[in-house]
Amino acid sequence: MVMDASKLAELKLFVDQCKSNPSIVHNPSLSFFKSYLQSLGARIPPDTQTDKGGVNMAEPGQHSDSKDPNFSYEEDDDIVESDVELDNTGVVEPDNDPPQMMGDPSVEVTEDMRDAAQSEKLKASDAISEGMLDEAVNYLTEAIMLNPTYAILYATRASVFIKLSKPNAAILDADAALEINPDSAKGYKVRGMARAMLGRWEEAASDLHVASKLDYDEEIGSVLKKVEPNAHKIEEHRRKYDRLRKERELKRTERQRQQQKAEAQDQEALSAFKDGQVIGIHSTGELETKLNAATRTSRLVILYFTAT
CATH class of the missing domain: 1.25.40.10 (Tetratricopeptide repeat domain)
Structure with a gap:
């Protein structure tokens, strides 16, 4: 059977998706595909989600900071300043005597x-x-x-x-x-x-x-x-630690910007899906967009190829 060139391109994209995220084949809905691969003698890598002790239960569109590659606990920690080595020769304990007598500046001096x-x-x-x-x-x-x-x-x-x-x-x-x-x-x-x-x-x-x-x-x-x-x-x-604080603040601002951007992309991706419904895809570019959106929102995508 000769397949249409566009369908072959779509299949290639699906294979590329499997290469980048092999755990896809462990999804129960793709068990037939997994069985087929095993029948050919293919070595199926372990399910990385299972190895990590569970799956991410966050709702689509929500991001856990611990899974964010741009997140660093160190950046949120307070910067602990080191001591400055000073020559304190001649430094004395503060005197706490009662204040000495001071003159009255309003007095008229003769x-x-x-x-x-x-x-x-x-x-x-x-x-x-x-x-x-x-x-x-x-x-x-x-x-x-x-x-x-x-x-x-x-x-x-x-x-x-x-x-x-x-x-x-x-x-x-x-x-x-x-x-x-x-x-x-x-x-x-x-x-x-x-x-x-x-x-x-x-x-x-x-x-x-x-x-x-x-x-x-x-x-x-x-x-x-x-x-x-x-x-x-x-x-x-002081200049050193002022600089470090400014750098930390810039990193925090950038991290927040990236997180907001990712959340916006997730919302955009969610709007592209109709859960449980078949969506027609008519180009490789559109397929790639949908697959990327599915990855970001933890959606399972099942591809159906139809001959035209």
């Missing part, structure tokens, strides 16, 4: 009060040179109470708190100095040094860079040499 404040400041300088730091703090506190609008007094007391390893107290005074005078180089300097003592490397680097632009000195440069490497490591670390 000339006599300014002179008295200057006198207390000189006493503090002498105490610092003699290593009497607590006494220096007391003198500077008196000076601040007399002249609470003089930024350098707060900045100087902050520098003494640095020597006493009290970075939080130093930051409080530095903030007060900068509120009075936003261009206080010493205010930025001591705050940067205090933040470095607390391991707040990026903030410390920022303050010290501002201080160096306003009034550079060797002490600022020395502290920056220690602070900058740590700040750079933290910045690089």
